[in-house]
Structures are given as structure tokens and as C-alpha cells.
Amino acid sequence: MIHYTIEELLENNQAWVAEKLALNPEFFNELGAGQSPPYLYVGCSDSRMPLTQYTQTEPGEIFVHRNIANQVSLTDINFLSILDYAIANLKVQHIIVCGHYGCGGIEAALEGNTTGLVDNWVNPIRELYIQKQLEIDSLPTREEKINRLAELNVIAQVKNLYQTSILRKCMRENNAPDIHGWVLNLKTGLIQDMQVKSSEWDLISPSCELEENVT
Ligand SMILES: [Zn+2]
16 A cells, blocks of 8 residues: 655645646536535445445545544444534535444454543444344354444444434434445445444334424
């Protein structure tokens, strides 16, 4: 893998700008005019996870929130601000939660062998592992265990999204964006859609409707 120097990064930037302008002289004028991205991406901070490259999307197409092991934390004011802004102001039509195989955060949650703040951050995933321990421990290899927990984590984070007050409000008003749970295989570069059914997490239960009828 090439590791550029800082000077080379700036040279790369100039080359990229020249390339974009050659294709479309208005490219940066258009970017400067504002953003209306259709997608919010909730991904892992891992350096191998820039979704734009895997999906051949351009600046202006994906609004991004990334953290270790792509978690949707109901107490993370940074994430909740992004979610609220993406829905209320940018009016994104899709939210993509994308995890990946070989995730260091998932590994830390599964094996509990790091000695830093990451341990605290991935604790909800460790709880998830404990819930699903029978299934995960039955897998023959360490790699399969880590990858299965990465898949289950994506499903859990989609569920967490539906549990935010922001999404629940959208669901009541019937203008919720579509939510997708994806896992990227770094060994192939391919994305797998986990086909998470939104109805599974539908919190507009009869009791909620009753509550609305009463008020
Ligand atoms: Zn990761």
C-alpha cells in the first residue's frame, strides 16, 4: 500500500482538481452552490471504508457519519445531530448503515482484549455478542465469528435507528427515509445487503396508535 507524504497529498489534490475541471469546468461551482445528498451513510471509521469509492459516488451525494464499528448510539449527540439534520434539512431518502468483515471494533467487542476507550465504546456490541453467543460460538473459525457479529451488529444498529425519537416521528408522519443494512467484504470489495425488514422494527404498534387517537 502506498503511503503518500503530506506534500504528495497536496499535489494529488491539485491533479484531481485539474482532472475534474477537464471533465466539467462547472464541477466546483456546482459543489459550492450547496448540497442535497439523497443518502446518509453510517459507517465504520476504518480507513478502508470510504463508501464513496466502493459506490462510485461523487462529492455531494453522501452525507456521512462514521465511528468505530458503525454504531447508532442513542446518547451520541454528534450522531443524533447528523441524523436530525440529514432528515429535517437535507431530506435524505435513504440511510445506509454499513459494517464490514474484519472489523477491529467488532474484534475488540468479541474478544475484549484492547486496553483503551474503545472497550467502552464497543460495549453495546459485546452485549449483543452475549445475547447471540450460542449462534456465534458455534461457528468453526475466529474469522467467521467476527464476521457474523459484524452482520448482527448492522441489524442491531438498524434497529437502534428505528428507536430514535427522530425516526419514530418520521414514521408517524409517513415520511421516513428507507433504511438499509449493508456489510462490505474487504477481501472482495463487494457489498452485501442484509435485507433488514423495516416492519420488524415497526414501533408504530397498536398501543401507539391508541395513544394518538386519545390525544
Ligand atoms: Zn470497522
